[in-house]
Amino acid sequence: MSNLTLEDIARQAGVSRSTVSRVLNDHPNVREEVRRRVLDVIRQTGYHPNAAARTLASQRSLMLGLVLPRSVSSIFSDPYFPRLTQGIAQACNHYNYTLALFLVSSAEDEAKIYPRISRRGLLDGILLQSGQIGDQLMDRLLASNIPLVVIGRPFNPDGVSYIDVDNVNAAYNAVSHLIRLGYQRIATIAGPDNSTVSIDRKEGYARALQERGRKIDPSLIVEGDFTEAGGYYAMQSLLPARPDAVFAASDAMAIGAMRAIHEAGLRIPEDIAVVGFDDLPFAATATPPLTTIRQPIAPLGFKAVEILLDLIENGAQPPRRVIMDTELVVRDSCGALKRRSPG
């Protein structure tokens, strides 16, 4: 591998450093013949410019940071994180940025990470997966003035640019679908109350019921932790209330709920209909196949990068907000394919 510098290339091509730099950065004002000569030398020598030197001189690192806090890195069992990362990585490739990944999996990490990511000369901007209430890191990052895009609605969104899925509407649509199918006692297995995702999905549930003049029955609302096991126990505690349908705030919980329903000797959807949220791969092959909400996770990651680049180029004011639509995927577990009823 070469340890060549701009200087070497310049000498070999018989031009000055500046000219080589111009060629490298696609600046105009270089005679075509000279440009070609320089490119030839670069190709022959296998020269690559030094990233650190470039960053230092230009004050741009062409690097973005993705910060995933503990709450997320523990949800490794669901493909949300990989999908999101994939979308983000694709966008980085597309726009010629490098992606730095920060997984905050312990309190110790958290202390170490802030100084690292706030170091100047390392990152041009940061993507932060949030949605947790009382996110200290977000506040510090915001205060540090580094371009920041939060993924997931922050609890306090003042002045922060963020992107999120329309969770309220998604849940609203799922529950409305169940109402249209004629279910009378529609329960929900919500997520933990300390995340905006859970709050929003629960609100969509409530809104759908209220708009149809239904009362919210607290005995039909139970909290899970987004896991299969959580859904299983939540469903068990829900059974005495005799729901005829249940909207789970995640597919994992929906699958757990289905397990509990089957174990209780009940049928899906005849006795209890189930709707999930996420459209994980196994939703389609569950027994019965799960009706659920599909989120555009990778596109969301891609878009997050585009917002961040916009912030970097054009300043952080005003804050940008993007809310992405979801899609209801109807399969067997909601009973739509078996029964009909008045809308």
Added chain:
Amino acid sequence: MSNLTLEDIARQAGVSRSTVSRVLNDHPNVREEVRRRVLDVIRQTGYHPNAAARTLASQRSLMLGLVLPRSVSSIFSDPYFPRLTQGIAQACNHYNYTLALFLVSSAEDEAKIYPRISRRGLLDGILLQSGQIGDQLMDRLLASNIPLVVIGRPFNPDGVSYIDVDNVNAAYNAVSHLIRLGYQRIATIAGPDNSTVSIDRKEGYARALQERGRKIDPSLIVEGDFTEAGGYYAMQSLLPARPDAVFAASDAMAIGAMRAIHEAGLRIPEDIAVVGFDDLPFAATATPPLTTIRQPIAPLGFKAVEILLDLIENGAQPPRRVIMDTELVVRDSCGALKRRSPG
């Protein structure tokens, strides 16, 4: 956020740049009182050294790259990637390195990525997920002399440092377990033949049979693509050969196989026993719970980083090799908990 430089800190602390630098880098030869004074100024001002300048001057970026090629990034449906990444990220945090992530999801990406990662001044070393036959990127990286650790046994391991799970032994143990349980017609759903993982697992299967004096029956060997659907179709094509047990080279394929078995009206494990590979979260809650091989994926990622750091510190020769052990997790699908038979 501060735009302070070393110079500023030096002035405020009444010392020279060099001294501040020494404090920052924990060098000896600084009077305790001075050190404290400097640290105070740093704390009060919220100063963070500029990463690019540091890298340029010291020729170390304290950054590692993780490259995941297409073949892997498409396997996003299984938690291998997140777990591996988690282990790697933890090690990076632990050793105060930053992790750069490169997802190569298209041929276009591949072309763009090599110049980027081989740029000097960006990465101190690279982790490459491989195991694909004919990995061009690996050869180029190897030739570029940048410290490199390959994750997964490379097809041609000459001169390359790598870390892998002991796939041969793992498969050997799984199949030996089935043999001990008395099964006579043990089939396997192997992975695609272009990866060393598949080759190794298939070899473990064959070795276990041969050591017990059994013949390898080609009609009991079928190839899948590591996905649920692949396992489903593979199992269907296996049924006419009337196996009484099947070893699937991944849990996803095992689940697909179970679906095919159930659809054929057969029972697990009474009619056909099933053993998987991976111990994914859903293995434990499958019906019946899946006997499988658990791999230490996060620890493997962690260890990979340690090897890479060793390479960076002490040179790449001789190549380091680490093979990690796996564990057979016995559940219901193999029948061990129901039937007994002579070992």
Added chain:
DNA sequence: GTGAAAGCGCTAACAG
């Protein structure tokens, strides 16, 4: 134990 000075390799005015 501390400071002065020389770079690390590049970009970006500014001349010409």
Added chain:
DNA sequence: CTGTTAGCGCTTTCAC
């Protein structure tokens, strides 16, 4: 269109 000249902010000899 091209070359000259300053830095970017830090580390690291080398003196003292």
